[in-house]
Amino acid sequence: MSLLKSFNSYDSRIVYLLLFLIVTIPLLSPMGLPISVSPSTVTYYEVIDALGPDDLVLVVLDTEFSGYMEIQSGIIASMRVMVERDAKMCVAVSHPEATGIPELVFAAIKNTVDEHGYTYGEDYVILGYVFPNEAAVASAAQDWQGVIHNDFYGQSTEGTFLDQIHDWSDWTLISDYTTGIQSGSLINHFGLRGTPMIVNCIGVMISTQMPYLSTGIYQALLQSMRGGAELEYLTGHPGPGMTAMDAFTLGHYMLIVLIIIGNIGYFGTKENSRRNVE
Amino acid sequence: MKSRELSLIAMFLSFLVVFVPYFIDVPALDTFSTKLITITAITVSFTLLLAIHSQFKRGFDFVRRKPRGWIFKVYMMITIVLMLLFALGGLETGPYHWAMYAIITPLSSVNYGILAFYLASTCARAFKARNTKSILLILTGFIMLLYQAPFTGAFFDLGPIGIYLANTFGLAAGRMFLISVTVGAMVFGIRILLGQEPGVLGIRSEE
Numbered sequence: 249m250s251l252l253k254s255f256n257s258y259d260s261r262i263v264y265l266l267l268f269l270i271v272t273i274p275l276l277s278p279m280g281l282p283i284s285v286s287p288s289t290v291t292y293y294e295v296i297d298a299l300g301p302d303d304l305v306l307v308v309l310d311t312e313f314s315g316y317m318e319i320q321s322g323i324i325a326s327m328r329v330m331v332e333r334d335a336k337m338c339v340a341v342s343h344p345e346a347t348g349i350p351e352l353v354f355a356a357i358k359n360t361v362d363e364h365g366y367t368y369g370e371d372y373v374i375l376g377y378v379f380p381n382e383a384a385v386a387s388a389a390q391d392w393q394g395v396i397h398n399d400f401y402g403q404s405t406e407g408t409f410l411d412q413i414h415d416w417s418d419w420t421l422i423s424d425y426t427t428g429i430q431s432g433s434l435i436n437h438f439g440l441r442g443t444p445m446i447v448n449c450i451g452v453m454i455s456t457q458m459p460y461l462s463t464g465i466y467q468a469l470l471q472s473m474r475g476g477a478e479l480e481y482l483t484g485h486p487g488p489g490m491t492a493m494d495a496f497t498l499g500h501y502m503l504i505v506l507i508i509i510g511n512i513g514y515f516g517t518k519e520n521s522r523r524n525v526e
Numbered sequence: 527m528k529s530r531e532l533s534l535i536a537m538f539l540s541f542l543v544v545f546v547p548y549f550i551d552v553p554a555l556d557t558f559s560t561k562l563i564t565i566t567a568i569t570v571s572f573t574l575l576l577a578i579h580s581q582f583k584r585g586f587d588f589v590r591r592k593p594r595g596w597i598f599k600v601y602m603m604i605t606i607v608l609m610l611l612f613a614l615g616g617l618e619t620g621p622y623h624w625a626m627y628a629i630i631t632p633l634s635s636v637n638y639g640i641l642a643f644y645l646a647s648t649c650a651r652a653f654k655a656r657n658t659k660s661i662l663l664i665l666t667g668f669i670m671l672l673y674q675a676p677f678t679g680a681f682f683d684l685g686p687i688g689i690y691l692a693n694t695f696g697l698a699a700g701r702m703f704l705i706s707v708t709v710g711a712m713v714f715g716i717r718i719l720l721g722q723e724p725g726v727l728g729i730r731s732e733e
Contacts, residue, residue, distance in 0.1 A: 286679075312634055348627060383564075391560045507664065
């Protein structure tokens with residue numbers, strides 16, 4: 249009776265402790281559990297794999313640092329592929345915290361950048377916090393040259409590949425890494441006009457982003473950290489995503505076990521209550 | 527003419543200037559529309575100053591009354607001033623760079639990471655098979671949790687059923703949510719244009 253009762257109403261601190269152990273132990277000592285690759289990640293990889301030196305990609309870090317922790321594997325893996333394909337990359341951010349992210353990403357892919365001679369100004373430009381609101385996204389979509397003059401470091405963007413950009417139609421691809429800050433604005437002012445978009449979003453956003461995939465506004469959707477890990481696997485560069493997948497898997501299984509235990513307790517105490525009434 | 531009418535006329539004209547070029551190609555109007563949007567973007571960015579002003583106004587009031595946790599307001603105001611001063615010294619190196627990577631990054635990450643504990647606890651407690659609907663919900667939840675765990679797919683192919691659930695029930699719910707939000711936004715926009723939401727313009731309804 250007491251065991252069933254404790255199953256039904258256990259102390260939430262037990263869940264916190266279990267989750268803490270299940271997340272930290274595999275991170276400290278990875279087990280290397282095998283993973284599968286979902287079709288959506290394969291489609292995403294095919295889109296970025298097809299990029300070439302003539303392609304202009306607007307990379308939007310549409311996230312805070314908090315969200316970055318969930319999608320960093322997707323960001324790093326995607327940008328590494330773009331560097332390997334020599335695609336031109338313009339990095340814009342839509343949250344003040346995200347201004348610190350490009351430095352972390354380029355530090356993570358430094359070997360690839362050096363190996364390919366990928367140089368600042370010629371191959372990529374970091375703009376910083378240029379998308380603070382929807383009006384800013386709209387004006388950049390309609391008159392890029394009228395809005396963007398300097399990069400994050402205060403240097404003029406004149407003379408870089410950004411000279412080729414005049415409006416939304418000049419981008420080959422928009423690659424949005426999002427917790428939902430300006431993704432709607434990018435859809436409204438770029439995606440719906442016809443600029444191809446790919447998105448890597450956090451887990452809780454997946455269901456609300458699926459309609460954009462099915463209607464063709466998104467060419468591909470990379471789903472959360474799991475998608476990032478799968479992309480790392482496909483590109484052959486293990487990183488933070490694959491490291492976290494053991495904890496990711498065990499966390500999911502732990503939830504299933506806890507739900508089963510909770511239901512055993514629920515039905516056990518319910519049955520005992522019924523008997524006591526009779 | 528009252529300020530209410532003037533505000534509504536200005537807003538309606540601004541709406542037309544931005545809205546019409548989507549349907550009628552008039553280069554001059556298109557240029558004007560783009561300029562107006564850019565001016566709006568810059569003006570809206572300056573509302574950050576208003577936010578700082580409001581934070582300090584509320585913060586000082588809070589500190590004067592000294593309720594529980596007032597010291598955190600002091601901390602917040604000091605950090606705002608420090609970050610402004612740090613930013614003047616450069617973004618790539620120095621104190622701003624240090625604060626960004628040594629303080630903001632870990633704090634923001636911890637703030638987000640803590641959510642996982644609450645989510646796990648709530649999920650484990652809330653899913654009780656009380657009736658047929660909740661049993662179906664739990665079964666769907668189990669399938670999706672197993673499907674989302676990368677290890678499962680290496681041994682059992684839950685892909686077809688996972689994708690089916692995501693592309694039917696999940697997609698339908700997602701579409702319903704998006705359509706509701708969009709229709710709601712359109713109705714709200716029309717109400718604003720008709721002057722039925724004066725609060726948006728900062729006008730009290732009795733004016």
